[in-house]
Amino acid sequence: MSLIINNVNKTFTNFPALKDVTFEAKSGEFIALLGPSGSGKTTLLRLLAGLDTPSSGGITFEGEDYLRLNPRDRRIGMVFQSYALFRHMTVAQNIAFGLNVRPAKERPSKAEIKATVERLLKLIQMEDLGKRYPSQLSGGQRQRVALARALAINPRILLLDEPFGALDALVRKDLRRWLKRIHHETGVTTIFVTHDQEEALDLADRVVVLKAGRVEQIGTPLEIFDSPASAFVFDFLGSANKLPCHVQAGKAMFDSFEAPIANTAGGDGDYIARFRPFETALSPDGPGIPVTVSAILAAGSALRLELRGADGALFETEQPRNPALTYAHGDRLRLRPQKVFIYQ
Numbered sequence: 021m022s023l024i025i026n027n028v029n030k031t032f033t034n035f036p037a038l039k040d041v042t043f044e045a046k047s048g049e050f051i052a053l054l055g056p057s058g059s060g061k062t063t064l065l066r067l068l069a070g071l072d073t074p075s076s077g078g079i080t081f082e083g084e085d086y087l088r089l090n091p092r093d094r095r096i097g098m099v100f101q102s103y104a105l106f107r108h109m110t111v112a113q114n115i116a117f118g119l120n121v122r123p124a125k126e127r128p129s130k131a132e133i134k135a136t137v138e139r140l141l142k143l144i145q146m147e148d149l150g151k152r153y154p155s156q157l158s159g160g161q162r163q164r165v166a167l168a169r170a171l172a173i174n175p176r177i178l179l180l181d182e183p184f185g186a187l188d189a190l191v192r193k194d195l196r197r198w199l200k201r202i203h204h205e206t207g208v209t210t211i212f213v214t215h216d217q218e219e220a221l222d223l224a225d226r227v228v229v230l231k232a233g234r235v236e237q238i239g240t241p242l243e244i245f246d247s248p249a250s251a252f253v254f255d256f257l258g259s260a261n262k263l264p265c266h267v268q269a270g271k272a273m274f275d276s277f278e279a280p281i282a283n284t285a286g287g288d289g290d291y292i293a294r295f296r297p298f299e300t301a302l303s304p305d306g307p308g309i310p311v312t313v314s315a316i317l318a319a320g321s322a323l324r325l326e327l328r329g330a331d332g333a334l335f336e337t338e339q340p341r342n343p344a345l346t347y348a349h350g351d352r353l354r355l356r357p358q359k360v361f362i363y364q
């Protein structure tokens with residue numbers, strides 16, 4: 021009971037947009053396809069939807085050759101970034117659309133369609149808005165309707181292509197929580213495309229990181245965040261501090277200090293160490309990178325500081341808020357990574 025993508029390649033004229041992509045989505049799993057612009061996310065989604073065909077490789081769903089199925093028979097629900105609702109139809113008519121256009125033999129009765137629409141309106145918490153037109157809805161509400169419309173056909177797979185991309189940050193967060201709940205309730209296997217790492221880590225059971233058409237890493241959000249498999253994944257997932265070091269006997273050696281290595285590094289030699297802002301210690305003196313406070317970025321639950329090294333290199337640190345410790349622009353301090361990641 022799963023969706024298997026096996027060695028899929030897609031080449032446009034001479035350009036390879038997907039290279040040997042292989043992964044499996046288990047039944048009911050929520051997979052995020054995460055990658056920068058141009059990494060092949062939408063191309064893969066289009067292959068799954070049957071809007072395009074792979075140059076080579078296979079896709080099966082529950083053991084069935086998906087590529088031989090007529091796209092209509094794949095029972096795919098899709099939601100795109102732009103609100104693709106029909107403007108001349110009410111919310112209820114939009115949701116019912118996929119059922120109403122079925123051939124007479126397969127079409128549910130009017131009463132069944134009405135019941136499905138009511139159930140979905142309830143699911144998206146818009147029970148009283150069925151008679152409205154898309155122009156009378158907020159962006160977030162429109163995307164909820166688009167999702168209800170995709171769910172109405174009782175899809176086997178739900179494909180979401182940056183569905184919250186056009187919305188502001190607060191609405192996005194709200195919809196994220198809401199999508200999580202809907203996924204939990206419906207249990208539909210879902211592939212969610214995003215270039216927003218926070219969204220991917222927050223929503224998905226597993227994340228597939230794509231880089232230039234290739235799978236760079238697959239794992240749970242925790243696995244991906246705690247153990248990035250490459251410098252690319254490390255840099256893509258959050259702020260990355262970088263500093264040259266020398267690795268010797270499993271430790272990263274710097275000018276005045278050393279730091280433990282968090283991943284399995286190569287052998288001894290010169291590398292660039294990477295470390296996260298929240299895995300650093302800041303002190304007025306002692307061993308560490310000599311830095312000067314160049315900006316105080318944010319003081320939410322934690323304090324974020326931008327620091328400059330002697331050679332102009334930029335670092336970021338995140339420190340717990342402590343009323344006894346205040347920092348000012350120009351303060352000279354020492355920054356020390358608590359652990360570092362080393363990549364070839």
Ligand SMILES: Nc1ncnc2c1ncn2[C@@H]1O[C@H](COP(=O)(O)OP(=O)(O)OP(=O)(O)O)[C@@H](O)[C@H]1O
Binds near residue numbers: 059060061063
């Ligand atoms: N029809 C096409 N013809 C030629 N090249 C294409 C075509 N469709 C996509 N590409 C190329 O394939 C690569 C992958 O595109 P794709 O849209 O899948 O990326 P993406 O990861 O979804 O990016 P974004 O986040 O910007 O939507 C890009 O370099 C793109 O220019």
